[in-house]
Amino acid sequence: MKLLEIIKSLSNQTRLDILAWLKDPFAYFPAEELSDYDPALGVCVSDISKKAGMSVPTVSVYLKNMAAADILVATRKDQWTYYKRNEESIQQLAELIKDKL
């Protein structure tokens, strides 16, 4: 668990927002986009970029970095890449801050 990498992957508002949106997709994404939502997969890049109001490439890189830091998990399926939160990592991060930081 590389603390600095994680912190950097979280150090802008959009990235923090994405994490919040993915915590409860039904509260933040339009129902029609979630018609076949699978919690094991998460939400696809274009839906997230739409929600963020940013270009797909920008958001794609954000997500990729967050996945590299192990805060998100990416799953490629057909032509989509889905992202979901890595809850275990997030809890580990909390523990690390609590005990080690």
Added chain:
Amino acid sequence: MKLLEIIKSLSNQTRLDILAWLKDPFAYFPAEELSDYDPALGVCVSDISKKAGMSVPTVSVYLKNMAAADILVATRKDQWTYYKRNEESIQQLAELIKDKL
């Protein structure tokens, strides 16, 4: 507690290191600098900058930002500014990540 501000105040290695050094000053600072160390105050700017191997102004700004984010507490005494960790804030941060992030 402004999460983004806190995260930004922690998003470089030196700042993380400072937090670690202040957790156990006797393990990281030369004994002679700590001859009248007071845990209620912490360590002064110039000692921290020496330990970091960076200029005093650079470290002064780091410390100031971390204090603005409430992660450190600054105390001015005579011509020195001492910094110590804000343990309560750090625990709050851990809780926030655990429950809200």
Added chain:
DNA sequence: TAGGTATTTAGGTAAATACCTAAGTTTGTC
């Protein structure tokens, strides 16, 4: 008031990050 030490503020350059558009890749469908 003069001079010294500790710190902060200002101002500058270099590197990193934020975003975009355009171009390429992957995968599915006709």
Added chain:
DNA sequence: GACAAACTTAGGTATTTACCTAAATACCTA
């Protein structure tokens, strides 16, 4: 194979951050 949809990679500009030196401020002591 041609085309479309979703995504990634490349490449560019603008803003932010890193870090320095120089100058200003604060506070002590003679």
